[in-house]
Each structure stands twice: as C-alpha cells, then as structure tokens.
Amino acid sequence: MTSTAAISAESLVKTFGSNRALDGVELRAQRGRVLGLLGPNGAGKTTAVRILTTLLRPDSGSVSVAGHDVLTEPDAVRRSIGVSGQYAAVDENLTGRENLYMVGRLYGMSRAAARERAGQLLDGFRLLEAGDRVAKGYSGGMRRRLDLAGALVARPPVVMLDEPTTGLDPRGRMDTWQLIAELVDDGTTVLLTTQYLEEADALADTIAVIDHGRVIANGTSDELKARVGGERLELVVDERDELETASEVLARVGSGVPRTDARTRRVQVAVSDGSRALVEAVRGLDALGIEVHDVGLHRPTLDDAFLSLTGKHAEPPDNGRNGEDLQEPEGPTAESAGRGGRQ
The missing domain is CATH 3.40.50.300 (P-loop containing nucleotide triphosphate hydrolases)
Known part of the structure; x- marks a missing residue:
C-alpha cells in the first residue's frame, strides 16, 4: 500500500x-x-x-x-x-444545531468549537433558519x-x-x-x-x-x-408505435444494436461514420414517412460506458432497501463507524 x-x-x-x-x-x-x-x-x-x-x-x-x-x-x-x-x-428529538453540536462533542471538540462548527455547517447546508427546530419536523x-x-x-x-x-x-x-x-x-x-x-x-x-x-x-x-468508442446517433420519433421501424433503420446505418426507450420515444445506436449515418438515417426515415422530433450525434456518455460494462443502465436511486442490503447477516455486525462512534 x-x-x-x-x-x-x-x-x-x-x-x-x-x-x-x-x-x-x-x-x-x-x-x-x-x-x-x-x-x-x-x-x-x-x-x-x-x-x-x-x-x-x-x-x-x-x-x-x-x-x-x-x-x-x-x-x-x-x-x-x-x-x-x-x-x-x-436524532429526530434534537434540533439540527443540537445534532451537529452532539457530533462535535463526540469527536472531542470543546463546547465553543462544537457550537461554532455547527453554525458553520448549518449555514453551508442552507439549514440556518431551521437550525433550532426539532429535526422530527x-x-x-x-x-x-x-x-x-x-x-x-x-x-x-x-x-x-x-x-x-x-x-x-x-x-x-x-x-x-x-x-x-x-x-x-x-x-x-x-x-x-x-x-x-x-x-x-x-x-x-x-x-x-x-x-x-x-x-x-x-x-x-x-x-x-473511450472504451465504448465511436459516436452515438440518437433521435426521437413523434409516435411511440414507430419506434420499432426507426430502430430497424438505425440498425442498417449503425455499427451496433440500437437501444430504444419507449417512455421518451428515443432510439440510439453506435456509428462509425457519424455524418454519413445521420444523413442516411434521416433519408430512410423520411422515405417511410416517419416524423423525427429531434436527431443528433453525441460522444459516448458515462451511461453508455456503464451500459457497455454491466449490460444495464444505472438504476435511479430510491429510498427502499436494495438486494445488497438484504444480504447482511442477522445480528450486530461491527462497532459504529465515523462521527466519533455515531453511525
């Protein structure tokens, strides 16, 4: 190390x-x-x-x-x-200020230093006005x-x-x-x-x-x-039932399997020659009478890299317990960490 x-x-x-x-x-x-x-x-x-x-x-x-x-x-x-x-x-029974003051004292700060630090953080996190309200609210x-x-x-x-x-x-x-x-x-x-x-x-x-x-x-x-490589041709069709046909058109001009999103009516595909693929896609869709709401080229995003590496999109966070949490063993695990033993 x-x-x-x-x-x-x-x-x-x-x-x-x-x-x-x-x-x-x-x-x-x-x-x-x-x-x-x-x-x-x-x-x-x-x-x-x-x-x-x-x-x-x-x-x-x-x-x-x-x-x-x-x-x-x-x-x-x-x-x-x-x-x-x-x-x-x-701690819902303490005010915001008292919560931060308590943490400071657990870390061994003096009363004055803990009060000062609590005020600084309440201000920095836009909690100053609510700092003396009970956290339960x-x-x-x-x-x-x-x-x-x-x-x-x-x-x-x-x-x-x-x-x-x-x-x-x-x-x-x-x-x-x-x-x-x-x-x-x-x-x-x-x-x-x-x-x-x-x-x-x-x-x-x-x-x-x-x-x-x-x-x-x-x-x-x-x-x-960079591991994903190339550009991405992306378009949005006007009608959701046109997604499958639009995907077939993009499959012919792209260098990979198109991805579709029914919710946003979006189709995307990797392309090796972006300008040529864009022109051919627009012509192909126009010939089929498919109206395109938006179309463009962009470089790979981190989401593209994540999908390429894991085979799935990043899932939006929620407040539920995920499968990983459910793998924890029963009973206590180890001592509390951070914040002077508070976790």
Missing part, C-alpha cells in the same frame, strides 16, 4: 451464506482525490463501504484507510473518517443535508459518501457537489458511491465500476467512455 493512497483495498472478499458479495475487490483512492464507486444495485458497493468504515469485517483481504489498518486499528480509522450513508442518521431533503453536515463536523481527512444526494432536490444536489469540490480543494479524500452518473462524471477523479462483487473497470471518466 503506497503512502499516497488514503484508501486501499486489496483482494477483498465477503460472503453472506452462499452469496459472494465481494469477490477479490481492489480499490485505491489517492489523497485529496474523489474515487467514484459505480455499479448496479446489489453489485457490492455498500458492502465495500461498510467494510471500509469498520461496520463489517471482510472474510479475507487487506484494507487501509488514512494509513490505518481497518482490522487492527479500527478506532484510528473511525477517528479519521466522516460517513454519510444511504439513509439519514439524525424536517423534510426528507433537510434530514439528508443534516446527515451530510454531520459527516463533516470534525473535518476528517477521509469522507465516505454512500449515495449522498439521494432524496435531494436539484438545488440541494448542486450545493452538495460544490461542498464536495471544496472538501477536495482542502485536501480531503472522498469515496463516493452514486447511481447518478452525471454526479460521478462531474466529481470523480477516478471511477471503479463494480458488478457481481468484482471491479470490472477502473479509470477516469474519459478513459471509461
């Missing part, structure tokens, strides 16, 4: 009964960088995060966080990390922001964010993106799991794609897109 790696996992294995949730996972996040962890629901992302935060013990493999071994130095790891999970962990988005603020109270060198913007409105998401960028500018290392691919595209310095418990690709967003 190199001295520049703030997070390092090697040959990580974790099983739940007959299910091999992690099967030799390798992860590395450099100091002061964002590592994006992508994968379908149940791929192993949350299991990996729980091991990195000392909430689960791996069956085998080695893990280091902020220079500390997760198995032999769990307390040192917890003192070095901030964690925000998929579900907001706030907060909306879901407000609780999410309060939970994120709690992960940052002690300014930890490593922050692990498991789908941090799920449940936030567009402004809340953009505010969170800005805060993550500021954290990294200050030297914080961030592990980010997300199913918003544009979020990973915007924030992650490197991305690891995990599927069926294995890391199947590593690299920058541009490197993953």
Whole structure:
C-alpha cells in the first residue's frame, strides 16, 4: 500500500451464506482525490463501504484507510473518517444545531468549537433558519443535508459518501457537489458511491465500476467512455408505435444494436461514420414517412460506458432497501463507524 493512497483495498472478499458479495475487490483512492464507486444495485458497493468504515469485517483481504489498518486499528480509522450513508442518521428529538453540536462533542471538540462548527455547517447546508427546530419536523431533503453536515463536523481527512444526494432536490444536489469540490480543494479524500452518473462524471477523479462483487473497470471518466468508442446517433420519433421501424433503420446505418426507450420515444445506436449515418438515417426515415422530433450525434456518455460494462443502465436511486442490503447477516455486525462512534 503506497503512502499516497488514503484508501486501499486489496483482494477483498465477503460472503453472506452462499452469496459472494465481494469477490477479490481492489480499490485505491489517492489523497485529496474523489474515487467514484459505480455499479448496479446489489453489485457490492455498500458492502465495500461498510467494510471500509469498520461496520463489517471482510472474510479475507487487506484494507487501509488514512494509513490505518481497518482490522487492527479500527478506532484510528473511525477517528479519521466522516460517513454519510444511504439513509439519514439524525436524532429526530434534537434540533439540527443540537445534532451537529452532539457530533462535535463526540469527536472531542470543546463546547465553543462544537457550537461554532455547527453554525458553520448549518449555514453551508442552507439549514440556518431551521437550525433550532426539532429535526422530527424536517423534510426528507433537510434530514439528508443534516446527515451530510454531520459527516463533516470534525473535518476528517477521509469522507465516505454512500449515495449522498439521494432524496435531494436539484438545488440541494448542486450545493452538495460544490461542498464536495471544496472538501477536495482542502485536501480531503472522498469515496463516493452514486447511481447518478452525471454526479460521478462531474466529481470523480477516478471511477471503479463494480458488478457481481468484482471491479470490472477502473479509470477516469474519459478513459471509461473511450472504451465504448465511436459516436452515438440518437433521435426521437413523434409516435411511440414507430419506434420499432426507426430502430430497424438505425440498425442498417449503425455499427451496433440500437437501444430504444419507449417512455421518451428515443432510439440510439453506435456509428462509425457519424455524418454519413445521420444523413442516411434521416433519408430512410423520411422515405417511410416517419416524423423525427429531434436527431443528433453525441460522444459516448458515462451511461453508455456503464451500459457497455454491466449490460444495464444505472438504476435511479430510491429510498427502499436494495438486494445488497438484504444480504447482511442477522445480528450486530461491527462497532459504529465515523462521527466519533455515531453511525
């Protein structure tokens, strides 16, 4: 494990009964960088995060966080990390300010320092006006922001964010993106799991794609897109029942199997000569009397790369428990992680 790696996992294995949730996972996040962890629901992302935060013990493999071994130095790891999970962990009977003050005190801050830090974070997360209200009355988005603020109270060198913007409105998401960028500018290392691919595209310095418990690709967003290659010809037809015919036309001019989306009436196909394919597609559709609402060429997106690697689109986040969560063993797992033992 190199001295520049703030997070390092090697040959990580974790099983739940007959299910091999992690099967030799390798992860590395450099100091002061964002590592994006992508994968379908149940791929192993949350299991990996729980091991990195000392909430689960791996069956085998080695893990280091902020220079500390997760198995032999769990307390040192917890003192070095901030964690925000998929579900907001706030005390509903305390005010927002009291929640953050409590976290600061658990981290060993003085009363004055904890009060000051709570005020800073309430302001930064647009919760100042609601800061002295009991959290039970907060909306879901407000609780999410309060939970994120709690992960940052002690300014930890490593922050692990498991789908941090799920449940936030567009402004809340953009505010969170800005805060993550500021954290990294200050030297914080961030592990980010997300199913918003544009979020990973915007924030992650490197991305690891995990599927069926294995890391199947590593690299920058541009490197993953380059693996797909070529351009994409995309069009929207006026009538949904014309999708099949439009797909057949695109199959003739493209270099792959067209993808259709009935909800948006959209058809897309990879092309090797974009300009020629565009002209031929428009002519073919016009000859068949199919009206096109919109048509254009674009470079591969991270969604294209994700689909190519995993065989499926990223699933939109929800507030339910996914299959990966259901793989957890019964009973307590490990000690609470992050926030001075609060999780």
